[in-house]
Structures are given as C-alpha cells and as structure tokens.
Amino acid sequence: MKKYLVIGNPIEHSLSPLLHNFWIKKHGVNAIYEKKLLEKNDIEKTLNDMRESETEGINVTVPFKKYVIPFLDQLSDTAKKTQSVNTIFKRQNKLIGDNTDVYGFSEAIKLTNLNLKNKKALILGAGGVTPSIILALKNMGILEIVLSNRTKAKAEDLKKSFPFLKVINWGETTKSDLIINATSIGIKEKEEIKLDNSKLDGQLFYDVIYNPSETKFLENAKKLGKKTENGKNMFIYQALKAFEIWHGIRPEINTEVNDLIK
Ligand code: ATR
Numbered sequence: 001m002k003k004y005l006v007i008g009n010p011i012e013h014s015l016s017p018l019l020h021n022f023w024i025k026k027h028g029v030n031a032i033y034e035k036k037l038l039e040k041n042d043i044e045k046t047l048n049d050m051r052e053s054e055t056e057g058i059n060v061t062v063p064f065k066k067y068v069i070p071f072l073d074q075l076s077d078t079a080k081k082t083q084s085v086n087t088i089f090k091r092q093n094k095l096i097g098d099n100t101d102v103y104g105f106s107e108a109i110k111l112t113n114l115n116l117k118n119k120k121a122l123i124l125g126a127g128g129v130t131p132s133i134i135l136a137l138k139n140m141g142i143l144e145i146v147l148s149n150r151t152k153a154k155a156e157d158l159k160k161s162f163p164f165l166k167v168i169n170w171g172e173t174t175k176s177d178l179i180i181n182a183t184s185i186g187i188k189e190k191e192e193i194k195l196d197n198s199k200l201d202g203q204l205f206y207d208v209i210y211n212p213s214e215t216k217f218l219e220n221a222k223k224l225g226k227k228t229e230n231g232k233n234m235f236i237y238q239a240l241k242a243f244e245i246w247h248g249i250r251p252e253i254n255t256e257v258n259d260l261i262k
Pocket of ligand 1: 062063124125126127128129149150151152154182183184185
C-alpha cells in the first residue's frame with residue numbers, strides 16, 4: 001500500500017488526512033494518508049527515508065515549506081519562484097518539490113468572480129503563504145500588489161523575489177480592490193488585526209484562515225457590506241492539485257467535499 005503524509009508543527013489541526021482519505025476511498029486508490037508531527041531536526045531523515053520507503057508523497061505545512069528545500073533533488077517552477085514547497089512527489093527515487101498553494105489560491109479567487117485586471121491588492125502578512133499569493137495574483141494579471149507586515153524587513157525581503165512589490169508600514173492602509181489577510185491573526189478566537197477597516201474600500205476581503213470560518217477581519221468587513229471569502233476553497237484546491245499529481249485523478253468538488261471541511 002502506498003503511503004502519503006502531511007508534515008508540520010503543529011499538525012493536529014490539519015484537515016488534509018480527512019480530505020485525502022475521503023478521495024482515496026472514493027476513487028478506490030490503494031493508499032493511506034497520515035499526519036506526522038515533526039521537529040526541524042527530523043526533516044532531513046524523514047525525506048531521506050522517503051526515497052527508499054513506500055511513502056510516495058508528502059504535503060508540507062507550517063513552518064517547513066521553505067525548510068524542506070535543501071533536502072529535495074528538484075523543484076517545480078512554481079516552488080522555485082515562491083521558495084515554498086507544500087507537495088513532494090517521487091520520480092525514480094528522486095524527490096521533487098512542488099507548490100500547489102499557488103493553484104489553490106488562484107482557483108479560490110476565480111470562484112469569487114473578481115476580475116483582477118487593473119486591480120490593486122493589499123496583502124497583510126509576509127509569512128510562509130505570502131509568496132504563493134503574490135505569484136498567483138501576478139499570474140492572474142493583477143496591476144499592483146502592496147504588502148504590509150509587522151516585521152517590515154520580511155516584507156522588504158520579498159522584493160528580492162518580487163521586485164514589483166510596494167511595501168508599506170504595518171498599520172498603514174491603502175486604497176485597494178482586494179484585501180488579503182495572510183497573517184495568522186484570527187486563528188485564535190477574538191484576535192483582531194488593528195487596522196482602520198473603514199479606510200479599506202476593497203471589493204473583496206479574503207482571509208487565508210478557514211477555521212474559524214469567519215475571523216474578526218471578515219466579520220468586520222461584512223459589517224461594512226463588503227464581499228468576504230475565507231481560505232476553505234484555497235485549502236480544497238491545493239489538496240485537489242496534490243491528489244492529481246500523486247494519483248493522476250482529478251476529484252470532483254461537490255457538496256460532500258464542502259461539508260467535510262467545516
Ligand atoms: P512565519 O512568519 O514563520 O512564516 P506564518 O504563520 O507563516 O509564520 O506567518 C505569520 C504571519 O503573521 C507573519 O506575517 C507575522 O508577522 P511577523 O513577520 O511580524 O511575525 C504575522 N503575525 C502573527 N501574529 C501577529 C500579530 N500579533 N501582529 C501582527 N502580525 C502578526
């Protein structure tokens with residue numbers, strides 16, 4: 001039986017096993033998908049073991065998406081551009097790092113029907129998921145991306161990979177069509193981004209967080225009559241793409257899948 005894993009720290013909250021095992025069963029694939037809590041020091045061994053074992057694929061989550069890179073043999077174009085790997089697969093015992101978060105985010109935005117042509121986005125946060133969001137928005141033809149992070153140096157650092165970025169101070173806002181929370185603020189109940197939402201006149205407020213399904217960021221935007229979207233579709237579509245890479249099957253996204261991820 002082929003084995004698949006999601007690695008991260010923490011990992012308890014991950015819904016990837018639920019979704020992948022649902023599709024594995026549905027499509028009669030002879031495989032199992034498990035989660036594994038790892039420390040940084042375990043990564044190299046886990047990946048080296050993968051070459052010789054029945055483990056055919058690994059999903060990587062916070063905080064290891066960049067850290068795994070030196071232990072892989074090859075990177076996809078998207079993984080190279082974002083320096084972020086969330087999906088690993090094997091080809092002739094070689095480990096290939098790929099990034100399906102870019103696809104996941106693009107699909108999620110497409111589903112909102114927001115046309116990005118001549119639009120401006122404000123991204124809050126410069127953590128692990130941000131490069132994927134930047135690349136997705138750029139590929140979809142957005143006009144301008146402004147980035148704001150508490151630790152400004154991390155936002156400035158992303159300019160090396162994405163020179164077109166405009167960086168503003170944390171707490172500052174700017175007129176934008178799409179406002180994205182890519183920070184971890186809101187995962188804990190009552191946590192709130194201290195921004196003057198009334199100055200944000202965006203059409204769409206997007207939060208990468210999907211649990212809770214409505215963060216304070218989205219709740220406040222909704223009160224202002226704005227369209228909101230959480231990170232659920234991004235999560236589902238990054239998983240779909242990983243499933244397709246590993247098993248060559250593209251699962252259907254239906255109400256059953258949507259009900260599974262709550
Ligand atoms: P990492 O930064 O290790 O990649 P992450 O979970 O991917 O971790 O990203 C966390 C993001 O949320 C970062 O942008 C972080 O800002 P810093 O770079 O300044 O740490 C942001 N973040 C988390 N808690 C925050 C808070 N209380 N206020 C502002 N930003 C916060």
